[in-house]
Amino acid sequence: MTSYDVLGIGNAIVDVISHADEAFLQKHTLTKGSMMLIDEARAETLYAAMGSGVEVSGGSCGNTMAGIASLGGKGAYIGKVKQDQLGAVFSHDLKAIGVAFDTPQATSGPSTARCLILVTPDAQRTMNTYLGACTGLGPGDIDTKLVAAAQVTYVEGYLWDEPEAKKAVLKAFDAAHAAGRLVSITLSDSFCVDRYRDEFRALIRDKIDILFGNEAEIKSLYQVDSFEKALEATRKEGKIAALTRSEKGSVVIKGSETHAVPAAPITKLVDTTGAGDLYASGFLYGFTRGKPLAECARLGGVAAAEIISHVGPRPETPLRDLI
């Protein structure tokens, strides 16, 4: 018997979301649809140039955990904020939705992480992350009893950008497997895959039980030019993989099984921020309840559809009402 369905480990980030046009992205040499790491000085310059914003708790894995709680699942989260106003916001928003979050807050050093998100008229998001206090996350923050108490430990590939965070993840994965639990990762971003391709491939082969990625990420991982080739390369790893394809829905594979599930219908595409994160929420919620893989994929699609119909990466409608 476990206490949690999913334990998430991620970069604890507050999003600053603003609308921008294509010219703004060009002027500031931003690559549309990607996540770019920026330092504090760049964060200040970019923020000063951006329009008025909305602040909302974010962080890929934080969004996933909020989604699991919104579905009615039990989640816990490990991530590092500073003891400052934005840290209080991030912490409140996770706890308020019912996610256990007790990682000690940093009392000195850089401030709570911010992600400056520009949403273009095509609803695509371009992310610029100042990691701040996240860089303080390390193996000491991993409570192995908490890991053992969760059916699945789920992490974001973005954590590979900080060596100590990576060590924290590997410690958690070992603790999970020692307790007979499963571990899962999202590839996060095709540029992130580019930075850590070899490590990710070794990690998937050696440790991962459930892999999440989108079409661009999985093609980048195996350096192939079609989704079909990427699918077959993934299949050879012998793990469960849930691969998302935007409006084409998702494909889940396990051994020789393949489940292609269409996307949930949406009335209006407003902001794609959090789509992949919420897909993982729905999938893992279903998975930890023993649902068939195709049903896990459907739940992922429903959660993703809610998130892209409004600004911001956290559910506005209780997801349990939608499934």
Add this chain to the structure above:
Amino acid sequence: MTSYDVLGIGNAIVDVISHADEAFLQKHTLTKGSMMLIDEARAETLYAAMGSGVEVSGGSCGNTMAGIASLGGKGAYIGKVKQDQLGAVFSHDLKAIGVAFDTPQATSGPSTARCLILVTPDAQRTMNTYLGACTGLGPGDIDTKLVAAAQVTYVEGYLWDEPEAKKAVLKAFDAAHAAGRLVSITLSDSFCVDRYRDEFRALIRDKIDILFGNEAEIKSLYQVDSFEKALEATRKEGKIAALTRSEKGSVVIKGSETHAVPAAPITKLVDTTGAGDLYASGFLYGFTRGKPLAECARLGGVAAAEIISHVGPRPETPLRDLI
């Protein structure tokens, strides 16, 4: 020739917006639709009890100034934040939309003000304000050259809750009139009217050129039981008054003139936060361009309709595209 259409003076507040049900309001003894002042301890208790939120710059007058800028008008703002993360957010959001905002930030004392807003399923907002750094606003923050450079100085009645802020307003009003400019106030809230009824009545009679209020506020001001009676009591003051009536639109009076203007159509009522603030934006934008009063009221209605169609009190669509 003036440099600004409108100078606004108000409480500089960051809103924390969350959905809540009627039971939550009852449990925490909150009066639906009103603004209640709370201390820091109460703010912390209430925040801990609230659901996940969205942070967005607010403050009644700040919203009005953002609306004027969004319409293409030139605005300046005087208000007090602390030099902290939420203060940086408030400051950025006004400047980013083009409002001049140079009031010195507090470097010590209470933190930047927050308003905890609960939006119920009927789209009504109930506001709980911790004034924090706003209590530091005083006559020293009034730049009389800036006042003289604006056609209209517009303030919120909420400022009466702080004696030094009230002094600041009166200093600004005197400077405006000395420079041949106009002054304007919004009654803010029927409970605020209840607190300062006699002062507000004297102020309107002696100083105000343009009065804004909603039906509940104006009825409270003159302690009458019908909108018609309130209208006639207001008319006797001999000023311009723009009185809003939610879905019934607004009524503008000046001397014996009466202009009743229907509300702008909306597709979906989501969150009424900022409706009155944005009505004032549209009205003052038109007024400072010499538009007829009925057209000013129409512009107010268009701006208000945009704001109540989404969560948050600042425009998501450039208002100049809507008029």
